[in-house]
Amino acid sequence: MSDTFLIAGAWISAGLTIFLFSFLYKDNPFFKVAEHLYLGAGMGWWAQVYLYGVLRPKVWAPLMNHDWMVLVPTFLGLSLITQFIPGISWISRYGFTFLMGYGAGLELPTKLATDFVNQIGGTIQPFVNVAGMSSFALFNAVVIAGGVICVLIYFFFSVEHKGAVKKASNVGIYFLMIYFGASFGNTVMARFSLLYGRFDTLYTFSASKYLYATQFILAGLAVYFIVHALMNRGKKEIEPAQ
């Protein structure tokens, strides 16, 4: 790919990044353009994933080899499109019920094994070898087992939460709070690592090799905000309808 396309890519990439970041200052047309582009680009991306990853190899190629069985899921899939035709929209039920049936049949044993049996097993298993455990490992195992029981009591609504049940349920809340706090911390760190990545990209595209894309776009946006503020000085900003 020639340098021209790399420079064009740098300008587009830096522009879209800055347009989206501009929302941090305030809502503006550049952000809205980038937001709508993201929606369209996201759909475009998934459309090509389904087209080249599913429909071509799993429908078109088998049909070319006279494998007519793929017509069954194809018709089930096409039945979904009848959602747009009010008179025959019930046909779409065939496709939806297949998805629901298959999904329910697949999820039931998988969830039961991984999220139910395995989790209970993981909680009990450390106690199998109590004699060989260090006191710290035993403490951890007791904390986990006690925590799981307390959290389950918190979610158990068949008995009234009072007395010992209430106390155990309250302890369960603390374990939930630690889990939510830890999840929150991890999410924040993941988002910030994306943020560093975007800043790094903007720094890269600020080089002379890319014709100072970042600086020019930032300056252009700053000029827009200044001019917009000057032109609307004294005017009351109309709140968008909710």
Next chain:
Amino acid sequence: MKLIKKQIPLAIVLVFGTLTLLTYFVPHKRSVNFLETMNKWENIVAAFAFFLGLINLFYSHYTKISRKADGWGYSIFVYIGFLAIAIPAYVSHGKNMDGSVLTWMGWAFKYIYNPLSATMFAVLAFYIVSTAYKSFRIRSLQAFVLFAAAMFLILGNVPLGQMIWDKLFGWTSYAISDIVDWIMHVPAIAGKRGIMIGIAIGVVVTALKIIFGIERQYLGKD
């Protein structure tokens, strides 16, 4: 009419749900082959479901443009964004790389889709922090526990946190990463397991209700 409108769809759920469920307990080659076929069928139907959503999105933005509704001009950019990825994908046959060379599809992904999606999620970092400031105002011991766990996780993953820890608690011979490790593998895992077990029970009950036709809201109205 009731047969083809209601009973056959419910029979489809029952048959496919039961057969897929049974494959888990039947370790036979035919069972494995059946599950593979069903997985392929599900992929195909899900692809059509995506296109159903795509048509719906395009139609709603077309309506917005044709009626010149508020902000209709922005709706045009939904189509531009779609074409900006779809045309290069068509030209490159859905391939990002041709050997070691970036294809048009790869170019569109690198310079259009990736900046948009990464920045959209990165912007959320600011909102998460501002929301945290509002919600983390410590009003109770429970809120303090949530705040403390989050702070340990955040500070434990950055050099600044290690520096602060060394200054204050360096004498303990523990690193902040040890504390983070303990939080993640002991109390947090207890909370997570409780939730996972609860969700698993909910999923099992809902799946059984769907398979046996007790839950039918997804069928819509007659």
